[in-house]
Amino acid sequence: MEPQVGMDQEIEKSTVPATGVSEKPGETAALNPKMKAKKVSVYYGEKQALFDVDLNIYEKSVTALIGPSGCGKSTFIRALNRMNDVIEGCRVTGKILLDDMDVYDPKVDPVQLRAHVGMVFQKPNPFPKSIFDNIAYGPKIHGMGSNKTDLEEIVETSLKRAGLFDEVKDRLKEPGTGLSGGQQQRLCIARAIAVSPDVILMDEPCSALDPIATARIEELIDELKQNYTIVIVTHSMQQAARVSQKTAFFHLGYLVEEGDTDMIFTSPNDERTESYITGRIG
């Protein structure tokens, strides 16, 4: 029954932002793919965690990756900005294209790639620095905002876009770790926005937050999709239904089904998808 509830909310929600942007769930097919995964497999040592995934991620929309624990959705999202490079013994085969650049091309520097494909993590992880320095960290290392006023402007815009500015404008010098969990996560989103990426990857951004903070982040994701391409991993099917236009369902390392969010939640083609969204597996 639960997914039905989620669906109702989804329909309400998607009509609201649609006033500003010209995308309704039905029209998403018209979007351009920003990233393309072609036959992507990921191995941790000998163990294969992801099998031949083909998936397009469309520009200025939200793609939700759902599936039970251990299904490979986090592995996949981390493959998109080569965060898996940090893990010892991790190997990726296949192709991932950002626009038309293969991100696993030896000529591509993962450091530069991650400036284009930013990431927000499961647990809010602000650095033990001031709020200002947390946001300014990325722009500084990428040489953006060479003087102080530029930097201040970047910080202010990022905080405004992350919907945090009004709450913290008087205490930018205080440590970011002193904020509440939801504020910290929005700070991390602001931090990701500050380096002006094309794509923002969010790995279960709300799993450590309470329902009110979650709702706030979901609203934010909805606003952000006007400017950014967003990929979100989530355990909550309601959340996927509420915030995303495209949904991909992973199971045991395989991409089982992908498509418009409405379609996945109302008339899935695959039996396993139906079992998952109705709560029989996972």
Next chain:
Amino acid sequence: MISIVFSVLLILVVLGYFFGRQRALSSSGGTIGSLHSRPPYHGMYVASWVGIPSILLVLVWLTLQGPIIDMILVKSLSATKLQGLSQSQIDIIISQIKSLAAGNVFGEPDAEAREAAENYLRWQSIAQWAMFAAAVAIALAGMALTSGRISQLFRARHGVENVLNLVMIACSMIAILTTLGIILSLLIEAMRFFDRVSITEFFFGLNWEPQIPIREGQVTAGGAFGAIPVFTGTLLIAALALLVAVPTGLLSAIYLTEYANPRFRSIIKPILEILAGIPTVVYGFFAVLTVAPAMRDFGAYLGMDIAPNSAIAAGAVMGIMIIPFISSFSDDAINAVPNSMREGSYGLGATKGETITKVLLPAALPGIMGGILLATSRAIGETMIVVMAAGLIANLTANPFEAVTTVTVQIVTLLIGDTAFDNPKTLAAFALGLVLFVVTLCLNVLALRIVQKYREKYE
């Protein structure tokens, strides 16, 4: 005699244990489950009541026995013999009598002394037999009293746990009381020093020549106790040591935590920690036999004059000694920074170097500072290396190629050889020791506070 007393008490304790256990077993009426405490607890309960009071009695008795017998001895001596004698002269007579009693006859002791010696021996044996009887009586009383209490419902386990509690408290008090005793003795001796030499001279004087004549006619320097050159020498050597150890230790910690592969790390880390296990005397002769001559040759090659026991040789070797402190503290501190910080930084497109310098090191800084402070206090208090490799003459200089002396070296030299404990030369060692103690204590407290505060942060 003492060993007999203790063996008898030990036997009684063992007997008490088995007796108590047996009593508990028989009172259970065959079903052990009906007892509140298991039989061994009853045994231990009886044993502790047999052993602890009687052993305490023996210890108290032994400490009081000597002074009391001495007192009786003085009383027994005729008034004519003691007339007009000072306390120290009486002490000499008493020790003469004691040595006579022990069978060491010096000269021709008079009749009264012989008699006193015999009395002394007799009192001593009476006292020891009395002690034996009292101890055994208390032990047996303890056994009788406690075994009468043993029953099904008797809470022997609680009693034993209370006893263990007290034993643990006593053990922890030993360390604390010893420290207090050390502080007190340092303070008292240092006060005696400051009676003779003014505090301002000691702390602000620029001239340190503690060799004052202790015999008449001995040719020495006049004696000057300005400790500034000693302090600056200590600081110079400690600073040189830190100059060597901080970059080396920190960079090796960064390499081990962030760059080295796990196999390499598992080999290198223990090797680095072995450095901490090398006896400092070995470092000492490494400094004096290898490093110092090498530096001297190298200096000669460059046309510099480096003293044979230069500050730089001692400082460099001491630096090597404290590398493991700094590297293992920094290693722990960097490791304790959550992985999410690294990922967050990488996720923003930071390189490894930027992540380390801008995120990891600032986050780990308190832990690293704690390690550096502990290493500093270690360097200031280090004795063996400097005794062997640093100089003895208190030079007021900041030149690392000259010989300087340190607080610890001075303490050692002041207390070696013929020493009289009532002249400022010897007492100066206590004043230096007090300063050293206070400084290292402050550094340690500061370091521990910093490390503690930092540990709370990520939990």
